[in-house]
Amino acid sequence: MEMDTDEELLVAFIEEAKENIEGIYEAFEGFLESDNKSERLDAIYRGVHTLKGGSAIFKMNALKEEAHQLETRLTEYKGNLDLVDQQVLDDLRIEVDKLEDLLQSQIDGDRNQGEVESEQGAKGASANTTSPSDTDNKSGSTSQTERKPKNQEMIRVPVDRIQKNHDITTEIFLIRNQIAHLLEEESKSSKIRDEFFMQWEVLDNSLRQRIVELENIVLSMRMTPVKSLFTRMEKTVRTYCSSSSKKIDVNLAGSETEMDKKILDSLADPMIHLIRNAMDHGVEQPEDRVAVGKESTGNINLTAYIAGNEAVIEISDDGKGIDAKAILASAEKKGLDVSRVNSEQEMLQLIFAPGFSTAEQVSDVSGRGVGMDAVKTYIDKAGGKITIDTEIGSGTTFSLHLPIGLSVIPALILRVGDQLYGVPTHDIVATYTMTKKDISTNRDGFLVNLLGEFTPCVFLNDFFDNDDCASSHVSSSIFVCVANVNGRKLAFVADSIEANTELIVKPLPTGCPDFSYLNGVSILATGEPAFILSLDKLGIDIIESKKPNAQMEVLDHAS
């Protein structure tokens, strides 16, 4: 079983390495004519660095060495782009050709050796450098017959095709919603016979259920447990420990958590970089740990869980933590612009700046500063965000917040002024239809009496800028949604509830301003878009808002 997992990891590495090399070649194309030479060189550098890291894990020493040399050479040109001429590019291409050849020889070697190595006790990936001719005669038919059934059970389908399938499914869902809306509107004006409408409704419900099932099946095709990724990370730590004096245990939690495969695949590189940094700079030497009263063996915890519409992956260590002020000083020393850096989190985020590194020495594991830059690039591309929690002496947690993927979610449609907003039902603890009389004021703030408990509340129309936003203040009937914000209950007051439905969440398109509390956008049955609110993040935004208003005081007192 162990060998199966290793093989899986090796296959994953090879696929990624091929993509990396393709990306490097693409960056070379039209390099001299391009106006983004620096970004291209960074991309080439990152690709080579990633290749080096991966080959080190699988003990592909020749590949690792070649990548290391190329990386060193590329360093000379960072900041000296004028030195890059056609001759240099040609030379660099030859170096990349060598990397590709070495990778191909590993693939050929691995293909020919097959399970023979596993039967011989898996002597390590370095054995893969044996030439194919040495192993041709060794590879028995047993291994091939063992592999065949696995291949027959699986069909490899390009992710893009599954994505297209999903897009069409969601479009059908939206069209169905619009048809339903049209008929319902018509039925109100009695143009449609009741009998017909009832028959149609039965069929429509059936259609809706089938579309949701289809949507879930299509979605599940792309969902993969994070287990394989975590196992790969575990191996990274094992390999590191075998050549280091540090002792590190890896603790996994939530390995069964499923994520969109496309997003999961894009996480391998950033995760490796984060783990390497945790091993190299986080976890202390055993004697240093003992000296400060810690166990000599350090811990790296990998945790995955679903929180609302996000998958969260945490990489934490119990090492020395990150000194935010040291990060700031190092950034200043390196000439980075720190003029806008004020808070501790902003100081910590400097580690994601291109070229930033606190390591004094360059190592195979980390320390060239390329890793953390790549981490942020990868996470941004996946539509996620990364946060850092650290305490000096206790350790650091990097939390990757990632979208689960497009999906149908149950939601309430709320009216605030003249606009409609979707709120995922999983964000809501309770809902109440109330009258304005149920809201009291205290110290100029608003409180709502929920089963004898006074809960701070905010009028959404006070916070939003939509037209006609004063309505719920004057309307006798109001709709209240209670949500947990930072572990405390907060009631959000809307004018009314318009529908309890299912929505397809689409990501906000490029060009939308950043509203932390918008989860996405959906298209309503009327065909008009409506923003999806995250009540949790909206509550935090209101609390953190500097805009002085009545509710703020109540919230501050409550928290």
Next chain:
Amino acid sequence: MHLSNIISQQSIDLDTRDIPKSEVYIHFFYKESQYAIEISQVCEVVEAKNITPYPQKRNGHIGVISLRGQIIPIMDFLEPSKRPINAISKDHRILIIEVDQGFMFGLVIKKAKRVEINSCDINDAILNIGGHPVQLLTGDEFDNLRASAV
């Protein structure tokens, strides 16, 4: 080759150079001023639908529309503090622009028209259309908006 032929060839080249190149633009009114943008940057011009505004006002960002299921942000690149779309009339249109791959957005405009302009009628990003000065948009005007977005 005879000298006469060379002279003749050169004169043909010169003549070709002198023929002004014509380019196709979309000419439109935006906040009472006239603009033009290369047709290659325009995806389509659609009827002005109801725009869903953002919950909170942000300079330069008006809201979103659904274009056959695709969500398109609507922007305001001129004096963004003024919000001109409070009253969209039948005359308004939305110009869908893609300035570079993947960045598609809409502008609320009026009187969109396809025009063909000779290069000699373009002077320092000002086009002469029917004797009126028309500002040529190159795409750079939207860089700040893009930077302020996600």
